[in-house]
Amino acid sequence: MKKLKLFSIFAVMAFCLAGLTACGxxxxxxxxLKGNLDVxxxxxxxxxxxxxxxxxxxxxxxxxxxxxxxxxxxxxSYFDCEYDNLSEATQQRIVDMYKxxxxxxxxxxxDVSKNGETYLVxxxxxxxxxxxKFVNEDYEAFYADMESRYNSGEFEAMSDEEFDExxxxxxxxxxxxxxxxxxxxxxxxxxxxxxxxxxGYYTITDNDFSRIDNMIIQYE
Numbered sequence: 001m002k003k004l005k006l007f008s009i010f011a012v013m014a015f016c017l018a019g020l021t022a023c024g025x026x027x028x029x030x031x032x033l034k035g036n037l038d039v040x041x042x043x044x045x046x047x048x049x050x051x052x053x054x055x056x057x058x059x060x061x062x063x064x065x066x067x068x069x070x071x072x073x074x075x076x077s078y079f080d081c082e083y084d085n086l087s088e089a090t091q092q093r094i095v096d097m098y099k100x101x102x103x104x105x106x107x108x109x110x111d112v113s114k115n116g117e118t119y120l121v122x123x124x125x126x127x128x129x130x131x132x133k134f135v136n137e138d139y140e141a142f143y144a145d146m147e148s149r150y151n152s153g154e155f156e157a158m159s160d161e162e163f164d165e166x167x168x169x170x171x172x173x174x175x176x177x178x179x180x181x182x183x184x185x186x187x188x189x190x191x192x193x194x195x196x197x198x199x200g201y202y203t204i205t206d207n208d209f210s211r212i213d214n215m216i217i218q219y220e
Contacts, residue, residue, distance in 0.1 A: 027202055029119035029194045030109045036204060040067045041105040041216060071098050071217070075131075078219060079171055081164040090165060093172050097179065104128055104182045105216055110189065118195040119202070125215045126184040132218040133183070134175060142174060185218055 035049035043064035050060060072094040076083035083091065110122030134142075146167065149155065155163050192208045204212075 029121050029202065030112050032194060032202060033121050033123065033192060033204065034107075034109050037105070037107055037212070039063055041102050043099075043102070068095055068098050068102070071102075076168060078131075079168065081168050085161050086165055086168060090168055090172070093176075094168075097172065097176060100179050101128060101130055101182065101217060104130075104184075106184060107212075107216075118193055121192045121194060122189055123192045123212065124187050124189040125212065126187045127215050127218040129183045129185050129218055130175070130178070132185070132220055134178075135220050138174070142171070146170060188215060190215070 031049070032052070035045065035053070038044045038049075039060045040063060043061065045055075045057065045060045050057065055063075072091065073083040075094055075098070076086060083094075086094075105128070106126040108124045110124060112122075113120045155166060158166065190208075190211060192212070193205045194202050195205060197203050
């Protein structure tokens, strides 16, 4: 399996982050980057950051919730299911799981430099290994067990949608007990570009946000 998010999912996340901008006067690129990541991944924000980016607490919470829903949708598609076809109860389990995973988001802001009108901010991310550990260490045995159950006729009377539900529930049943033992892969440092958009506001480039988002939680 390969972590490849659909363009539409990227577009939602890029839009969320593009909305978190700051004016040029007294601009602090490191604070903008950290504040934005705190909103998206931790659901946290302070009043000074909200003021600098022109957001209310309610709007910041919406960005966080939207990000969780995007990741929940990706989780389902990564394991070959349609999120919208799952029951509300199962969707909520996925959302609740990712809220817990996101609390472990780990990143550090480093040095800041400037190239013309573009700031370059060093960002060190410790990728969360929660999903990748399951995929690399346990998925083969998990799949073999589900295949054996399938061949024994356990799921024979189910529709495709019902089997998808059972499949995702089995994955959640395996993952949820491990939420208290989330770990990290080796930290990686990237340079994040923060540049002015056409309206004169500083924002993190879409490409760099995609890189960050792909690193926060490792899938394989």
